[in-house]
Amino acid sequence: MRGLQKLTVVTPALEHFTVLACFYRSRNRPVADISARQLKELRWGDLFDRSTVKLGRMKHLEFLCPDLFLVYGSSPNNPCLALLWCFKIIKELCLTVIYLPDINDEQYLLEGMKMLPAVTSLTLCVTTNGHAFGASLFHILKLCSGTKKLDLEFSRDNLEDQTACPPGCICDEQQNWKAEEL
Template identity: 45%
Template sequence: MPMLAKLTIRGARGWTTSPSIPILSCKWSSPICAACKELNIVAPALEDLEVTHCFFYDRSQPFAQDHSHSPGNTSWMDPYDPSSHPSWRDETSSILRPFFFIVYGDDSTTHNQSCLCLLRRFKVIEHLILTLTYLWDMDDYHYVMEDMTVLPDIMILHLNILANKHAFGASAFHVLRMCSGIRKLMLAFLAPTVVEAQTTCPPGCICGEHQNWETEHLLLNQLKEVEITRMRGSEHEVTFVKQLFIWGTALEKMTVFFDESVTENVAKELSQVLRSFARPEIRMEIHTYRAMLKMMYIPED
């Protein structure tokens, strides 16, 4: 099939592509019952690669990949080990989505090691999709953001925050400090993994130990646009957005989409608060969840 441009494989235990097939897109996902043993791709024209939970449940076998350059769009939601995983020759990626990073963990956190190893493969990433995760119960863990010591040059940062109602400002600040040259920030607040009646984390939680970020200096003088989705209006969220206005000295536009849980009255109050932070030259667009759905699914006349 010399004209094959896209190939999707699910549930296989091993696969090798022919060098003659100009694969442009490969999406590989494997369920728990069929953990991948080996994946070997020889595809010089590869442009899109997505690997999700193929090696998560069985990491005893190596993964090998051999092609002339790294794929432009890479989503690697799996453990990553440079000794047995691909060593891409290019140092630039168009879109990179590594494994999520756990903010409070221990030295053996596989997710963090995989995330950092993959990030070190590149010097320039046009669009980085990074997820910071707070576990619901963090009593037996410690703050590990210091393990992230450097990031590639990034133009667009898509930062997902799974805070589980914890204070997340310190970890997000840590990331922004290492990529202060970004042009656009896409900030998404993910829904809590555990539905609880309480609206904040337990009193005395360790997430409150690193709050000096609010007084530290940060200059995002290349940041032109900020897009925030699923904002619920918590104190932590409002405080962080306020700081973005201070750090983004060249900010031109901010767009906010409220979460579906935000009522119309609350949305109006939050809108007034957010607009009070903005300088006159900043263009503010604030939308409710229903308005976002309307824009997504109802075409304009």
């Protein structure tokens, strides 16, 4: 449903809901009104704006998976962060963290991630494209200090032979994390 203008969902018994690339082609802000009191799992892979996307009470929500987070890029991760800030506690959180192949002229974007919901289980899906990823993962783990279960999943591309990033790549500039503790 690409180019969707408005989404209204009123389903008291709905337990699993995914929104994927419905609003990206629209030039307007995403507009949605979602009322699903029994919702247990929300996957939101799309634009999100707290002023125009209304999520009803979801007291049974256990699993949240927002759109992907770029570690370096030109456009902040504000839609993903806005979705995360709607929730104080989530049992399971799945974050997809991606390094673009060429990041040298890009800004570090995870500094905007200052708070995450309290989680019991955290899944981090990582695509590194050969870049050093320790500082970024450490940053996220510091924000989820109450996590009891951690799953790290690396993109299949990361498991194959890759060319290491060139010397002096900005991904290796953040060294101070190595001396910190969680």
